[in-house]
Amino acid sequence: MSYFEDLAALLRQEGVPSDRVEATVADLAAHLEESGGADPEAEFGPVDEFARELVPAGGQEPEVPEAHVETWRWTADTYVDEELLNRFGGEGWEVERVDALGRFVSHRDLERPQRWEYRRELVTRGREGLDERLAPEGWEACGNWIVYAWFKRPLAASLGPGAEISAPPGVPGRWRFFSRRFYVLAGVAALAVVLAGVAVAVDDGDADSGFGFAGGLFVGALVPLAAVWGLQVWRSRR
Known part of the structure; x- marks a missing residue:
């Protein structure tokens, strides 16, 4: 089998849903084509190790009710990502995770969108208790990429009812934001x-x-x- 077929099989063995496996493999194949890479193993590493990196905790994706949410994936460089996260968080976008391509996987409740705020931390030697230190302030981890970790918290704790958005703007028309x-x-x-x-x-x-x-x-x-x-x-x- 090919690299991506092996990867898909390993992800399914770990309990990742089939639709999530197909989407992940398609994303990776598109990334490989865009970067001009010919050998996926040289780009992503040994397939078994890469599969373990891609498997979320428990082998399952975060559960989000599909009937009442809209989703959006986007990316930005580290010069503007924190600013944009807070801008889009103010429009109701909640980041679930950072995917294998470094994109922010976000969703927004269509019925009662809430405002979110974000912060980025540098993690060069592992998390070193970072989650525990930020938890008392309401921060929750929402993604990692290379040496960065991102955290989110709802603004409802400080704004109360004002954190709810009555008429959020539409989904942004672009997904790449490079400064x-x-x-x-x-x-x-x-x-x-x-x-x-x-x-x-x-x-x-x-x-x-x-x-x-x-x-x-x-x-x-x-x-x-x-x-x-x-x-x-x-x-x-x-």
């Missing part, structure tokens, strides 16, 4: 790759091949950035 600082950082990284290529080529003593190599690196660095930018613009105009 200018993110694009600047990506550009700097691309430039560093080009400069490294030039340095290597100059050391080889062949100027022509060096400039060709550097040009190839430059174009290669711009292609994914242009694709991301173009996709974001297209989605924002839909």
